[in-house]
Amino acid sequence: MSGVPERVSLDVALKIINAMIKFAKDNAMLPGSYAVVDEGGHVVAFERRDNAPAATADIAIDKAWTAATMKASGRILEVITRGQGWRLNVKHKGRLTIIPGAIPIIAHGRIIGGVGHSGGSAEDDLKIAQAGWAAIFREEDFNVDVEEKLSLARRIANEVISIVRKESLKPVSVSVVDEWGNLILLYRMDNAPFGTLELARDKAWTAAAFRIPSEKVSIYYNGSPLSINWNERLTPVPGGMPLVYDGKFVGGLGISGNTPTEDRRIAIEAVKSLGLQVFE
């Protein structure tokens, strides 16, 4: 990577996340959730480390969203709102997260995105998020080893991305959730529309929630291909796959970006090439 980036690409976002994980590990801080969003506040990359509380996922994402869309860091917002941030929070349907650990990504005198970390004390969250932003000014990459579950999620996501690139398909969002449907990883390839984010995430959730491919859920549980609509996460369209590794159910994968059948095929190929159980 040469020079300070003009925008938050997936590569930039992953560099930021790796820098945050390295910083947290070097300083023996608790494992947490790491989010990077673009200038519109939409996730470019998100990761949650093993043993990080599941609830930290959305807090990290919402912190990054807050910094990018309020164009200010959590600490500045705390001062501006004089500790009354919760009032604004209510207005924003609970999304506005005025807590340290929310940092705008400033580059070339502009705000091009946001970084959010959740999982530690306020001071640690802040320090980790700062380490993330500052990584865009570092020449070198930060390569870190991550724990078992996140490591598997990374391998799956990278496999999906490499299939998309190899076959020149449309860029996708890819998501991995754990056995409880809680987010572990969410990547959005460059130029994938942000609408694909929630679709990918919800397909992964759907597959994990019922332990069958997402599109089978309506037929199996509803007796008809017509969508059932009792849960806003439920997305019974192709592209979500349960993940079974070494005979053990570990979570779900969701892909969105191409036609549902195409997304489904990518998912099947990705799990196949990594030796996970294939659900045709």
Next chain:
Amino acid sequence: MEEYDVTIIGSGIAGATVARELSKYKISVLVIEKNSDVGLEMTSTNMTLVCQGGDSLTFRPGTLHAELNVKSIPLWPKLTKELGVPFKRIGGLGLIRDKADYLKFLKMYSRAFKSSLKPDAPYYISEKDFQPLQFLDRRSLRELEPNINPKVIGALYDPNLAVTDPIKLTKALAENARANGVDFLLENEVKHVERKEGYFVINTDKTSVKSKFVVNAAGINVDRIAEMVKARNFTYVPTKGVLTDFDEETSEIFRHQAFYLPRLGEPHVKAVVPIIYGGLRVGIYLDFVMRSDKNLPPQGLQHNLNVIKEIVPDYPFEKHIKRTFFGIMPLTNAETGWHDFIIDIPEHVPNWINIVLGPAGVSASPMLGEKVVELLSMSGLYLEPKPNFDPSAKRGVRE
């Protein structure tokens, strides 16, 4: 392998100050510097200002940045005299364009006095070390600076503000440390550090040394060096500051340090400093960059020319440009602008001290030594004063 009690990585103002302070004690000290001489990085590319008065009193209370700068005020005259380094009080002018500026200065000024001139203040300075600041009206300002922009309606005058020669000071500190027994290893770049039980092994591109304590004063590279032993518990963003020097003739045109307060949408500093050997230094165009960035942005000179013309409108400064150059400094809390120094032992790496200075680091340097000595003795290094320490002796760092 050579063995030392303390090894200092880097010999800018920070490393040299610490070396000299430690040369007062009966311990073995080594300084490792990658360049062929000391003080050639950040210490040679700055405004040369010694924040001696109102300005250091307005730094955020409770920060090291404020504490060390304020406590350094009384130390400067003696230090520069001992070492034979130039130190000149030029006086500073906080320029007032309108009522908003005036009210801001009024607030800064009263906070400054509240925080330091009362005997029970956290960082007390006695009146003898500090001339009071005063507001100048249009007429008295014109008497001091006849060429000033007629739109400026007054100024907050600070007679304490001084300039020095930071490179010469760094050399003098290093040479004094050398004369008092500190070893120097020049042209050695630290590449890799190993943390062992009770000591560190520091590997340069040429040799390896063993040391019980390490003071990491590598300027813009403090983070990289700290990462070698997982001792980076801080973050900063490399910040490029572009400066322009105008020739000696311009010394006749303007004689004080002067600055405008920052305004919304104006992220760059607007200041002029008459440097100690003549000529004006103007800046500062700022940008967050990678530290390897060698590019001199054209907006830099443009900004600096605009600044000096906003201070003195009727003078052909274009014809008096000597050079435009930049320095890269570490800025902590860059996302909020709440910069602070770091002089700290990381929680998980004992016997290791990181020093990150950044803005106003030269000004705060006289207090640095004491701070590091405090940290070292807290870590169990026994420091017995040398009876024969000579505060003025010099010996070349290559000898």
